[in-house]
Structure formats: C-alpha cells, structure tokens
Amino acid sequence: MERxxxxxIVMKKFTFIFATLFAAFILPAHAKLNVVAxxxxxxxxxxxxxxxxxxxxxxxxxxEDPHFVxxxxxxxxxxxxxxxxIDGGAELELGWLPPLLQNAxxxxxxxxxxxxxxxxxxxxLMNVPANVTRAAGDVHALGNPHFMSDPIIAKAVAQxxxxxxxxxxxxxAGSYEANYKKFEATINAKxxxxxxxxxxxxxxxxxxxxxxxxxxxxxxxxxIAIFLEPKPGIPPSxxxxxxxxxxxxxxxxxxxxxxxxxxxxxxEKVASATGAKVVEFSQFPGGLPGTDSYVKLIDILVSxxxxxxx
Amino acid sequence: xxxxxxxxxxxxxxxAAFAQEATxxxxxxxxxxxxxxxxxxxxxxxxxxxxxxSLTETVKTLQQQVKDQxxxxxxxxxxxxxxxxxxxxxxxxxxxxxxxxxxAPQRFPTEDTSVVSSTTAPAVSGxxxxxxxxxxxxxxxxxxxxxxxxxxxxxSLTQPITIAGGGKNYMNISFDxxxxxxxxxxxxxxxxxxxxxxxxxxxxxxxxIELALDGAVDPYFEGFANIVFKLDxxxxxxxxxxxAFMQTTSLxxxxxxxxxxxxxxxxxxxxxxxxxxDFADDPLVxxxxxxxxxxxxxxxxxxxxxPTPWYSQxxxxxxxxxxxxxxxxxxxxxxxxxxxxxxxDREARGLQDFVWIPRWENSVDLSPTQVVLAGVSGxxxxxxxxxxxxxxxxxADLFYKWKxxxxxxxxxxxxxxxxxxxxxxEAGRGIDESFPVAETFHDWGMYSQVLxxxxxxxxxxxxxxxxxxxxSHFTDDLDRQSRSRMSANLTWYPTEFxxxxxxxxxxxxxxxxxxxxxxxxxxxxxxxxxxxxxxAHKF
Numbered sequence: 043m044e045r046x047x048x049x050x051i052v053m054k055k056f057t058f059i060f061a062t063l064f065a066a067f068i069l070p071a072h073a074k075l076n077v078v079a080x081x082x083x084x085x086x087x088x089x090x091x092x093x094x095x096x097x098x099x100x101x102x103x104x105x106e107d108p109h110f111v112x113x114x115x116x117x118x119x120x121x122x123x124x125x126x127x128i129d130g131g132a133e134l135e136l137g138w139l140p141p142l143l144q145n146a147x148x149x150x151x152x153x154x155x156x157x158x159x160x161x162x163x164x165x166x167l168m169n170v171p172a173n174v175t176r177a178a179g180d181v182h183a184l185g186n187p188h189f190m191s192d193p194i195i196a197k198a199v200a201q202x203x204x205x206x207x208x209x210x211x212x213x214x215a216g217s218y219e220a221n222y223k224k225f226e227a228t229i230n231a232k233x234x235x236x237x238x239x240x241x242x243x244x245x246x247x248x249x250x251x252x253x254x255x256x257x258x259x260x261x262x263x264x265x266i267a268i269f270l271e272p273k274p275g276i277p278p279s280x281x282x283x284x285x286x287x288x289x290x291x292x293x294x295x296x297x298x299x300x301x302x303x304x305x306x307x308x309x310e311k312v313a314s315a316t317g318a319k320v321v322e323f324s325q326f327p328g329g330l331p332g333t334d335s336y337v338k339l340i341d342i343l344v345s346x347x348x349x350x351x352x
Numbered sequence: 353x354x355x356x357x358x359x360x361x362x363x364x365x366x367x368a369a370f371a372q373e374a375t376x377x378x379x380x381x382x383x384x385x386x387x388x389x390x391x392x393x394x395x396x397x398x399x400x401x402x403x404x405x406s407l408t409e410t411v412k413t414l415q416q417q418v419k420d421q422x423x424x425x426x427x428x429x430x431x432x433x434x435x436x437x438x439x440x441x442x443x444x445x446x447x448x449x450x451x452x453x454x455x456a457p458q459r460f461p462t463e464d465t466s467v468v469s470s471t472t473a474p475a476v477s478g479x480x481x482x483x484x485x486x487x488x489x490x491x492x493x494x495x496x497x498x499x500x501x502x503x504x505x506x507x508s509l510t511q512p513i514t515i516a517g518g519g520k521n522y523m524n525i526s527f528d529x530x531x532x533x534x535x536x537x538x539x540x541x542x543x544x545x546x547x548x549x550x551x552x553x554x555x556x557x558x559x560x561i562e563l564a565l566d567g568a569v570d571p572y573f574e575g576f577a578n579i580v581f582k583l584d585x586x587x588x589x590x591x592x593x594x595x596a597f598m599q600t601t602s603l604x605x606x607x608x609x610x611x612x613x614x615x616x617x618x619x620x621x622x623x624x625x626x627x628x629x630d631f632a633d634d635p636l637v638x639x640x641x642x643x644x645x646x647x648x649x650x651x652x653x654x655x656x657x658x659p660t661p662w663y664s665q666x667x668x669x670x671x672x673x674x675x676x677x678x679x680x681x682x683x684x685x686x687x688x689x690x691x692x693x694x695x696x697d698r699e700a701r702g703l704q705d706f707v708w709i710p711r712w713e714n715s716v717d718l719s720p721t722q723v724v725l726a727g728v729s730g731x732x733x734x735x736x737x738x739x740x741x742x743x744x745x746x747x748a749d750l751f752y753k754w755k756x757x758x759x760x761x762x763x764x765x766x767x768x769x770x771x772x773x774x775x776x777x778e779a780g781r782g783i784d785e786s787f788p789v790a791e792t793f794h795d796w797g798m799y800s801q802v803l804x805x806x807x808x809x810x811x812x813x814x815x816x817x818x819x820x821x822x823x824s825h826f827t828d829d830l831d832r833q834s835r836s837r838m839s840a841n842l843t844w845y846p847t848e849f850x851x852x853x854x855x856x857x858x859x860x861x862x863x864x865x866x867x868x869x870x871x872x873x874x875x876x877x878x879x880x881x882x883x884x885x886x887x888a889h890k891f
Contacts, residue, residue: 103720103757110762112755113891114723115663115715122606122657137848141888144574147657149602166467176849194461198468230462237460257467275761275847277808303760305808 075211078124078151080135081108082326083190084161086336087200088128091221092207095214099124102135104328105302109180109275113138121146124157126206131160132167132187156209161199165189168256180275188325191258193229193236193340200225228337236344237262243351249290249318250299251278251309254325258343268295270308278308290316297350299323302330319350523567526884530560530627536874542585543830544859544872546639549582549626551876558583560626562594566887573598576887578625594625595648610653610669615646616709617653617667618729619747619771622646628889630769630803630811631839632855632878636819637797640831641745641775643679647671647731649707663715663725672700673707673733680743680775681707681733691793692827693782695736707733715891725751725891738780738790747773753891765805772798779827793822793832801839809846815839821864828866835861849886853878 075096079085085100092098099120102111121127121142127150129135143151150157167185174183189195204222208215244263248255251270259266268289272282289295290312298320300309309320323343324330333339534551538544542552549560561581569575578595597612615623621638638646651671658664673681682705683690684697700706713727729747734740748771755765774796781787797819805811817837824832841855855876863869 105758106756107760107762110759112723112753112762113888114717115713115725115891116717116723118657119661119663137888139888141890144601145657145890147601147603147606147608152602164468176847180847189467192464192467194464195467197462233462234460260467261464303758305760 080129084128086327104326127151128159132162134187179273188254524885526886533877538872547634548644550633606657635799667711669709693737741778741780770800
C-alpha cells in the first residue's frame with residue numbers, strides 16, 4: 043500500500059513540528075549555564091565569575107526582606123531549568139526555598155550534586171545558638187546567615203562558585219578561574235581601602251535595626267550589638283526603644299543602620315531623640331542606588347558609614 | 353630589607369614551578385607511584401622521596417623567612433597599629449598558590465581562617481589525574497567533607513546541631529493548636545458553620561489540633577503526615593488521619609507521583625489545612641459541595657509541570673471517594689441517609705466508582721510585585737443514592753497577590769482569592785427504590801475574599817459567600833438551603849508561629865419549601881500556636 047499524498051504531508055508536518063519542539067526545549071539548555079541564585083548577593087558573585095558564559099536569575103528582590111519571600115510559581119520554572127542553584131545553606135531561605143524545590147523536581151539542584159552551591163559551606167557561621175528557642179525571636183539554628191557582608195567570606199563563596207561552574211562547564215573552566223582570580227585581586231586591593239577608611243572608628247558602637255551585620259562588624263572592627271528590634275524579627279516596641287535611646291546617649295553612638303525594607307520612620311525617631319544619623323544599608327547589591335555589583339555595594343556601605351561616624 | 357623580600361618573592365615562583373615540573377618527571381616513569389599495576393622500583397621511590405623532602409625544606413625555609421619579615425614589620429608598628437585580626441600563617445599549600453603580589457606585606461588582612469574554615473569544596477574535578485603529585489592529595493583530605501543533609505534544610509560546617517529543623521534530623525515535627533471562642537445568635541452553630549474544623553458551638557472550640565510530620569524517606573521519596581486531634585462539642589477526642597502520603601522526588605520529565613491519604617488538588621481552599629486559612633471558617637461552597645472535611649481520601653496522583661516558559665501544571669488523581677471525606681461521592685451519609693435517600697454503601701464495582709480529579713493550574717508574574725495564579729479543577733465519580741447515580745463537580749479559581757518590593761516580614765501585601773464551583777448531583781431513589789423520585793441537582797456557589805496586610809503582622813480581610821442549592825419539593829435536607837454570607841476579620845500575627853483573629857459573620861439563609869429564611873450574626877475569636885519545624889507553605 044502506498045501512502046497517499048495527504049499522509050505524506052501530515053508525516054512531514056509532524057516531523058517538522060517535532061524537530062522544532064526538540065530544538066526549542068532541548069538545544070538552548072546547552073548554550074549557557076543557567077544559574078539561579080536565591081539572593082542578589084550570590085547572584086552578583088555568579089555574574090562576576092560567570093561573565094557572559096552564564097545566565098543568572100535571582101529570586102529574591104534586593105529591597106525585600108530575605109526571610110520572607112513569596113514562593114511564587116514562576117520561581118519553580120526558573121529552578122526547574124537551573125543547571126546551578128546557589129543558596130545560602132544557612133536557613134535564611136528556609137521559609138520559601140524548600141516548597142519551591144519540592145515543586146521544581148530538578149535533580150541537578152539537589153544537595154550534594156555539583157549543580158548545588160551552598161554558600162555557607164566552608165564558612166564558620168557566627169552566633170550559633172547553644173539552645174534554640176523561639177522565645178529568643180527569629181533565631182537561626184545554624185548561626186547568623188547574613189555572612190556575605192564580610193568580603194573575605196565573599197571571596198571564599200566566589201571560589202566555591204567558580205569551582206562549581208568549572209566542574210559543570212569544563213570548556214570554560216579557564217575563564218571562570220581567571221574571573222575568580224580577578225575578583226580575588228579586586229577584593230584584596232579593596233580591603234586595603236575599606237580597612238583604611240574605617241580604621242579611625244575601630245571599636246565604635248553602631249546601632250542596627252536587625253542583627254544582619256555581625257560579619258561586617260567583625261571584619262572592620264566595629265561593635266554592632268544594639269538593635270532596634272528587641273529580638274530578631276520582633277518589631278520594635280516603645281519600651282525597648284526608650285532603652286535603646288538611653289544606650290545611644292550613654293555610648294555616644296553616631297549611626298543607626300537600617301535596610302531598605304525596615305521602617306525608616308522608627309529609626310528616624312530614635313535618631314532625632316539622640317542626634318545619631320540614620321544610615322541606609324543593604325545586604326544586597328541593588329538594594330541601594332548605584333550598587334549593581336558586590337564591590338560597589340561594600341564601597342558604598344563603607345563610605346556611608348565612615349561619613350556618618352565622622 | 354626590601355631586597356630580601358624581593359629575593360624571597362623571586363624564589364617562590366621558581367620553587368612553585370619546580371614543584372610542578374616534578375610531577376611530570378615522576379609520572380613519566382613507567383611505574384606511577386600511586387598505581388599498583390606495576391611495582392615501582394626502589395630507586396624510583398627513593399628519588400621521589402628525596403625530591404619531596406627537598407621541596408618541603410625549601411617551603412619551610414621560605415615560611416620562616418616570611419615570618420621573620422612579619423615580625424620585623426610588626427615591630428615597626430605597621431601591622432599591629434590596625435589592631436585587626438592578624439594575617440594568619442599561610443599554609444605551605446596556600447603559600448605556594450599565592451601569587452607574589454598577594455603575599456606582599458599588607459596593612460589589612462585579606463585572608464581569615466577564623467571565618468573561612470577551609471577550601472569551600474572539593475577541588476575542581478577537571479584535574480583529578482591519577483598519579484598526580486602526592487602533596488596535592490593532602491589538600492583534598494584536609495578540605496571540607498561534603499555534608500549531605502537528608503532534610504534538605506541545609507548543610508553547614510557549624511555542626512553538630514541536633515534540634516528539630518536544624519538540618520540534622522530525619523524528620524520535621526510540628527504541633528499546631530487552633531482554637532476559637534464563638535458567639536452566635538443561632539443556637540445551631542453546627543448547621544451555620546459548614547466546615548468540620550470550624551467553630552461548632554457557642555463558647556470555646558478546639559477542633560483542629562494537629563501533629564505534622566515530614567521528611568525525606570530516602571533519595572527517592574518524601575513522606576508527609578498530618579494527624580488531627582479534634583475535641584467535639586462534648587469534649588470527646590476524635591482522631592483523624594487527615595493526610596499521610598509519600599511522593600517521589602526524582603522522577604524525570606518534571607513528573608511527580610503521590611500515593612496515600614491526601615487532600616484532592618481541587619481549587620485553592622481544599623488542599624490546604626484550616627490553620628493556613630485567612631478566615632476562621634470554611635467558605636460555604638467548599639463545605640457544602642466538597643464536604644465539611646474537604647475532598648480527601650486514599651488514592652494516587654500524578655502531576656506534571658509543563659515545559660512552558662510560564663508556570664503550568666497538570667494534576668490528575670484517583671481516590672476511593674468513600675465515606676464522609678468523599679462527601680458528594682460514595683458517601684453513605686449520616687445513619688445511611690443522604691439527601692433523604694437510603695444509601696447503597698456498596699463495594700467499588702470498577703473504575704467508574706473512583707473519584708477522578710483532574711486539575712490544570714497556570715501562573716504568571718504580572719510585574720515584579722504582582723502574581724496571578726488561575727486554575728480549573730474537576731471531580732467525577734459515582735454517589736450512593738442510586739445504583740447508577742453519578743456526581744460531577746467543576747471548579748475555577750483565581751488568585752492575585754501584590755507584595756511591596758520593600759516588604760518586611762512579608763508585609764505589606766494585598767491578596768484576592770475567588771473560587772466558584774458547580775455540582776451536578778444525580779440523586780437516585782435509594783437502595784430499595786423507596787424514595788418517590790429521582791432528581792438531578794444543579795448546585796453552585798462561589799466566594800471571593802480580599803486580604804490586606806497593612807502593617808507587619810496585621811491583616812484585615814473581607815469575604816463574600818454565595819451558595820445556590822437547587823430547590824426541591826422532595827428533599828428536606830437541612831444542608832440544601834441556599835444562603836449568602838458576609839465576613840470581616842482582623843488578624844494579628846505576633847510572629848509567623850502565632851495568631852489572634854477576630855471575625856464577624858453575617859449569614860442570610862434563604863427560605864425554601866421546607867425551611868424558613870433567617871439571619872444569623874456570629875463572632876469568633878480565634879487563636880493559634882505552632883511548635884516545632886513547620887513546613888513552609890506553598891504559594
């Protein structure tokens with residue numbers, strides 16, 4: 043039996059459609075590494091290391107509270123297509139990443155796979171609680187997860203990312219390695235600048251809205267131990283603020299650090315009662331104007347703080 | 353002195369180069385030291401040993417020189433003036449890797465082993481050449497071992513931590529208590545409130561106290577369980593295995609299989625537990641068409657996320673649909689009566705007696721702060737009011753959420769959720785054809801609610817409900833009364849682990865052939881606590 047013309051045309055069309063679908067879904071996956079970063083700081087490092095060899099998607103917005111990000115379904119699509127997933131691994135994203143991963147069903151992003159970079163690996167986290175109780179507020183069992191504000195830690199994370207990229211994309215391993223070396227050299231040079239800028243204020247007390255800055259404080263010899271929040275994640279109460287105002291006056295604190303998602307009016311009130319200055323800080327590149335990269339972010343944090351402490 | 357440093361620095365690269373040169377020399381011999389394939393000659397081994405020794409000595413000398421230099425610099429008050437963490441001693445390997453520029457004396461440290469505990473990951477797998485120089489291996493051995501967490505909560509070097517939710521346990525355990533103090537102008541609050549976990553009597557109610565367990569079963573499955581303890585109006589404890597199911601984690605092609613006792617993925621309210629609801633009670637249409645306990649049962653489900661650029665998921669489940677949790681399906685009813693008919697309560701005859709539950713949901717981001725999720729669902733099966741009586745339920749749902757780009761703790765936000773359902777219910781003449789007529793009910797209803805999180809921890813909500821039950825001159829069931837309802841509430845979440853909610857309901861029940869119309873006012877004060885590692889909720 044010979045095929046009719048109609049059948050032939052149908053067959054041809056099917057072949058064409060199938061080939062197109064195949065090309066649309068399969069081929070682009072090999073063009074560039076698809077990198078998903080949970081938070082903008084990891085995303086910034088991924089761009090530094092990956093350059094034009096990777097596509098970077100960042101889930102959380104730079105201006106929003108990283109503890110509470112909506113697990114929106116479009117993130118499932120991003121995670122499903124990820125060759126590399128970079129997360130903190132220190133429970134900062136505990137409230138929203140697990141259900142996304144459950145829904146994304148991406149074996150490449152499983153813990154232990156080369157495509158999963160957990161930034162906190164190899165990092166010694168600070169303030170690991172001996173006893174975990176929620177009576178202490180929003181305490182992270184693994185330690186304070188806001189570790190990226192220490193540039194030395196950022197270097198280690200960048201190296202970790204470079205190693206992961208190189209393992210998954212050996213053809214461009216040289217480029218990742220070179221970008222890492224460049225990043226390392228930049229940080230090493232910048233650390234001299236930053237260290238010098240903050241050196242005159244060594245040991246000074248600074249107030250922060252939330253306990254996000256122990257790593258920054260440790261690196262640059264500052265003392266950030268007074269917070270507007272009575273306990274992590276608990277909104278400032280009037281009685282606590284009265285206490286903070288007294289402390290600020292007694293210790294002559296000059297700066298109050300707030301992040302883009304904090305209620306700046308509360309900080310302003312405390313500032314006007316004490317004469318301290320409100321300094322807008324961000325953990326994330328993009329959280330402040332003119333901070334599209336990690337280095338620029340730390341640049342601005344250091345210069346803002348130095349100006350306020352003068 | 354500067355010259356001396358320069359000389360030192362000059363030696364470094366030479367030494368490093370020599371070290372690298374040594375590798376090919378050793379491997380070029382026909383018997384690599386690492387391999388057991390061919391025994392190395394004693395001379396080869398001895399030669400290698402000498403090379404290693406001489407290299408180690410060179411490195412040691414260089415280290416000592418660097419130390420001396422540092423000591424001199426410290427005396428000159430250059431380093432100590434900063435008072436910052438000291439430049440740590442470079443390990444021999446790190447020193448060899450450092451570029452000359454990096455090892456120059458610095459005012460500010462650029463390394464800190466007190467925070468970066470070791471190399472962050474195993475060496476790049478690009479060069480695990482067999483027969484490489486043994487010194488390279490020691491760096492791998494001393495580096496961080498890969499920690500793999502079975503819970504997916506995260507792995508870190510700060511272990512050991514052995515608390516729930518700390519990433520070191522096999523199972524997350526959480527306990528949730530949901531209570532309500534209720535007042536209603538109606539004396540039969542159990543007929544006014546349609547959900548089994550809603551307040552059912554004036555005074556205090558404790559109808560949803562649940563124990564939730566979840567965790568990875570093995571590399572292939574995850575397991576979940578929700579055991580609900582409920583105190584009835586006489587304070588007797590009832591236990592429900594609300595959910596207990598396993599699902600796959602690593603199927604290819606974005607497929608997922610689920611099996612056990614679970615909530616049907618029908619609409620938005622049905623698959624969720626009451627403590628996640630934005631109101632103190634169940635929407636009318638859900639409680640009356642899918643049942644007071646929602647549609648859940650023992651069964652299996654397959655879901656597939658489509659390879660589309662937006663989020664699109666197809667879900668298909670089959671459940672027994674038997675009993676009160678298969679309310680509109682194979683439900684024998686109270687005392688064997690449903691909608692006035694004596695029910696058949698029979699064994700499944702075939703595939704037609706399962707409840708088949710398809711769902712298709714799609715979501716797009718309208719903007720970085722706005723998300724829309726829309727879905728259509730169905731549930732098809734037979735019911736017990738006649739030998740061949742069938743039930744079909746269709747549903748459509750729409751969810752919109754705006755959240756500020758500067759959200760703190762997830763606030764402020766606005767979310768709008770609407771669901772509509774239609775049920776076609778073939779009511780037969782009962783097991784012995786004793787009921788006078790067979791009827792087909794076309795029942796439908798919808799609810800729409802808007803929640804406004806106006807300040808961290810504070811949410812105000814408003815909801816409208818409507819339910820149309822087809823009028824019947826034959827069926828005097830109390831639940832077949834058309835009605836509408838307006839609700840308003842205010843919720844305070846001190847943290848995400850507790851809440852206090854005040855809600856007001858105004859119900860209007862329409863007159864029908866058997867029942868009089870009436871208005872009911874109700875007020876609920878709901879309070880909740882959560883202990884332990886409660887799994888994050890889906891969007």
